[in-house]
Amino acid sequence: MKLRNALCTASAVAMVAGAAYAQESLTIAIVNNGHMINMQTVAEAYTAETGVELNWVSLEEGVLREQVTSDTATGGGQYDIINIGMQEAPIWGQAGWIEPLNFGADYDVDDILPAMRAGLSYEGQLYAAPFYGESSMVMYRKDLADAAGVTIKDNDSWARIMQAASAMHDPDNGVYGACLRGKPGWGDNMAFLTTVVNSFGGAWFDADMRPALDTAMWNEAVNFYVDLLGNYGPPGSEGNSFNEILALYNEGKCGLWIDATIAASFLTVDGVAYAQSPNAGNPVGANWLWAWAMAVPAGSPNTEAAVAFIEWATSKDYVQAVGNHPDFGWGAVPTGQRASTYELPEFQAAAGFAAAEMAAIESAAPAATDIKPYVGVQFAAIPEFPEVGSVVAQEMAAALSGAKSVEEALAASQAAADAIMREAGYYD
Amino acid sequence: MAIVAQSSKFGTYGRPILAWAVGLLFFFPIFYMVMTSFKTDADAVKPEFLFFFTPTLDNYLNMAENYDYWRFAKNSVITAVLATVFTMFVGIPAAYAMAFNPSRATKDVLMWMLSTKMLPAAAVLYPMIYLAKGIGLYDTKVLIVTVLSLINLPIAIWMLFTYFKEIPKDIIEAGKMDGVNTWGEIKEILVPLAWGGIASTALLIFIFCWNEAYWTVRLTTIDAATLSKLIEGNRAPEGLFFGRLSAVSTAAVGPIVVLGWFCQKQLVQGLTFGAVK
Numbered sequence: 001m002k003l004r005n006a007l008c009t010a011s012a013v014a015m016v017a018g019a020a021y022a023q024e025s026l027t028i029a030i031v032n033n034g035h036m037i038n039m040q041t042v043a044e045a046y047t048a049e050t051g052v053e054l055n056w057v058s059l060e061e062g063v064l065r066e067q068v069t070s071d072t073a074t075g076g077g078q079y080d081i082i083n084i085g086m087q088e089a090p091i092w093g094q095a096g097w098i099e100p101l102n103f104g105a106d107y108d109v110d111d112i113l114p115a116m117r118a119g120l121s122y123e124g125q126l127y128a129a130p131f132y133g134e135s136s137m138v139m140y141r142k143d144l145a146d147a148a149g150v151t152i153k154d155n156d157s158w159a160r161i162m163q164a165a166s167a168m169h170d171p172d173n174g175v176y177g178a179c180l181r182g183k184p185g186w187g188d189n190m191a192f193l194t195t196v197v198n199s200f201g202g203a204w205f206d207a208d209m210r211p212a213l214d215t216a217m218w219n220e221a222v223n224f225y226v227d228l229l230g231n232y233g234p235p236g237s238e239g240n241s242f243n244e245i246l247a248l249y250n251e252g253k254c255g256l257w258i259d260a261t262i263a264a265s266f267l268t269v270d271g272v273a274y275a276q277s278p279n280a281g282n283p284v285g286a287n288w289l290w291a292w293a294m295a296v297p298a299g300s301p302n303t304e305a306a307v308a309f310i311e312w313a314t315s316k317d318y319v320q321a322v323g324n325h326p327d328f329g330w331g332a333v334p335t336g337q338r339a340s341t342y343e344l345p346e347f348q349a350a351a352g353f354a355a356a357e358m359a360a361i362e363s364a365a366p367a368a369t370d371i372k373p374y375v376g377v378q379f380a381a382i383p384e385f386p387e388v389g390s391v392v393a394q395e396m397a398a399a400l401s402g403a404k405s406v407e408e409a410l411a412a413s414q415a416a417a418d419a420i421m422r423e424a425g426y427y428d
Numbered sequence: 429m430a431i432v433a434q435s436s437k438f439g440t441y442g443r444p445i446l447a448w449a450v451g452l453l454f455f456f457p458i459f460y461m462v463m464t465s466f467k468t469d470a471d472a473v474k475p476e477f478l479f480f481f482t483p484t485l486d487n488y489l490n491m492a493e494n495y496d497y498w499r500f501a502k503n504s505v506i507t508a509v510l511a512t513v514f515t516m517f518v519g520i521p522a523a524y525a526m527a528f529n530p531s532r533a534t535k536d537v538l539m540w541m542l543s544t545k546m547l548p549a550a551a552v553l554y555p556m557i558y559l560a561k562g563i564g565l566y567d568t569k570v571l572i573v574t575v576l577s578l579i580n581l582p583i584a585i586w587m588l589f590t591y592f593k594e595i596p597k598d599i600i601e602a603g604k605m606d607g608v609n610t611w612g613e614i615k616e617i618l619v620p621l622a623w624g625g626i627a628s629t630a631l632l633i634f635i636f637c638w639n640e641a642y643w644t645v646r647l648t649t650i651d652a653a654t655l656s657k658l659i660e661g662n663r664a665p666e667g668l669f670f671g672r673l674s675a676v677s678t679a680a681v682g683p684i685v686v687l688g689w690f691c692q693k694q695l696v697q698g699l700t701f702g703a704v705k
Contacts, residue, residue, distance in 0.1 A: 058661030242666050
């Protein structure tokens with residue numbers, strides 16, 4: 001009897017200890033983004049303070065999406081915290097795949113940039129907290145622009161961008177007027193091209209969620225994109241995305257580049273100037289909005305501890321911790337996240353692009369409107385968008401390479417998108 | 429006469445030069461990767477530092493300190509070794525049976541096994557994940573060893589079958605007449621005779637297991653994650669971390685390249701399926 005009691009007691013102690021141990025360990029799936037990599041080091045202080053052990057699983061963006069989706073679809077439990085983007089957050093929040101995030105008063109949720117907060121919420125409830133956000137802007141070689149006698153202003157017209165690219169274009173000396181994304185992918189060429197379409201007054205879908213790729217706005221925007229990149233872009237642009245263009249730019253081969261604001265922190269050439277993204281006379285400019293955020297999957301057994309960690313990792317204190325960290329400093333603090341960060345003099349001094357980035361993020365318009373009946377700037381926050389975007393991306397790359405005419409590519413895109421949306425039940 | 433002289437001249441100088449050129453062409457990506465691993469991320473993309481740069485060990489130190497390299501490496505060694513052993517353990521008797529005791533169905537069975545390699549892995553991804561989670565084996569070495577063994581078994585059996593077919597049946601039958609049982613035939617006669625083929629098959633299977641990335645990335649989280657997952661995690665869509673990525677890749681392929689170097693004779697024999705005999 002004594003032995004049985006002792007065994008029961010030992011088992012109970014082991015179970016309690018096991019449960020306590022389980023609560024103190026979080027598995028976090030992250031993208032290989034500079035800010036998330038830094039967080040692994042900064043968070044050592046969190047572990048020291050709270051005793052919560054953190055297991056980081058770093059994955060490439062595409063693989064992360066695939067693994068998180070399969071984990072969520074199969075009941076979850078593999079991860080306690082996941083990195084998701086602005087495209088997924090509202091959809092997954094609506095589907096109940098991720099937990100709503102409610103933080104204490106000290107967190108100051110109103111300090112999160114309104115555009116980011118809106119893009120990561122569903123029906124006003126925050127489902128993912130941003131650890132890094134970005135918009136897009138024009139980055140150009142001021143020395144080349146000055147030598148060519150052209151200027152690029154904030155929110156310039158596309159016609160003037162074309163003119164500037166033409167003036168700086170000097171392929172004999174290895175300089176191409178404009179470097180833009182051409183590699184097919186909904187997050188690659190379509191991220192940029194969608195912002196061009198937006199600025200021409202177009203949108204992916206009409207009020208009935210029927211694809212609107214057969215409109216004059218798409219035709220005009222895509223023709224402009226193909227002309228600009230075809231005439232003044234580097235050869236093989238249909239294979240270029242962020243990393244390829246970053247390498248070209250740092251080799252001094254690009255006159256201007258319109259892309260993610262984070263690019264500014266990787267540029268090593270001298271004389272870079274920034275301008276807000278262009279538009280074609282419409283109220284919506286060609287600047288996108290994106291955030292990588294942290295969310296808690298519904299299947300996580302450690303929801304409370306996970307929410308507590310996210311509260312710390314996206315707080316004002318975390319920004320201070322990175323800024324004052326001997327390995328990182330103020331040039332490495334998370335951007336595009338909190339308004340208070342941009343007010344810090346230390347940050348302003350360390351990041352020359354801060355003002356341009358803040359202005360770009362603030363002017364992005366992710367909310368649904370009469371023209372654009374869906375949430376999102378360079379994407380539509382609907383589950384079918386990755387499929388639609390990927391198909392259209394291939395067609396646009398074909399148009400850019402000259403394998404198809406713009407009209408043929410748009411007609412094929414419209415037919416494919418229509419089939420996907422019809423199949424998904426948006427209309428008969 | 430002139431033609432003979434010309435062709436022998438080509439044989440003396442041309443062929444070695446051509447062989448070296450092809451060899452260098454194939455080796456260049458590995459050389460470039462190793463070289464890049466000693467550059468900083470910023471230097472790695474600057475053309476002026478293509479061959480001349482100040483080498484740094486920072487990427488390797490960073491990897492050892494922050495990326496837990498040894499945990500991934502240990503898992504790679506354990507899963508690749510066990511999967512190879514298991515594959516050979518099942519593959520040798522299976523190939524033996526088909527080579528020396530063929531039935532009418534043998535050809536079809538061999539073709540069926542090969543056809544399983546034609547199925548795109550993505551087609552069975554979700555069923556595999558459901559199954560692995562359902563039986564509680566997700567992110568375990570047991571699962572990875574099982575999957576690696578099963579996906580490589582068809583190739584192993586095909587290779588072993590090809591080697592075994594070259595051994596005269598009479599030798600096996602002589603053993604039978606001397607009263608040796610099946611296990612004895614395999615152990616005492618077949619394995620010593622086909623040792624070269626078995627070794628080259630095992631080596632190739634080990635390399636396949638070590639380099640496998642589709643399943644090892646998708647069926648693991650932490651506990652069973654292999655070096656493939658470490659490399660995968662260092663790819664970035666925004667930011668050129670080529671120095672870091674090259675260091676991780678070099679450290680991941682290093683052991684297998686060294687192993688391949690020591691066993692190149694067997695490997696060539698395995699890859700050419702005995703064509704050089």
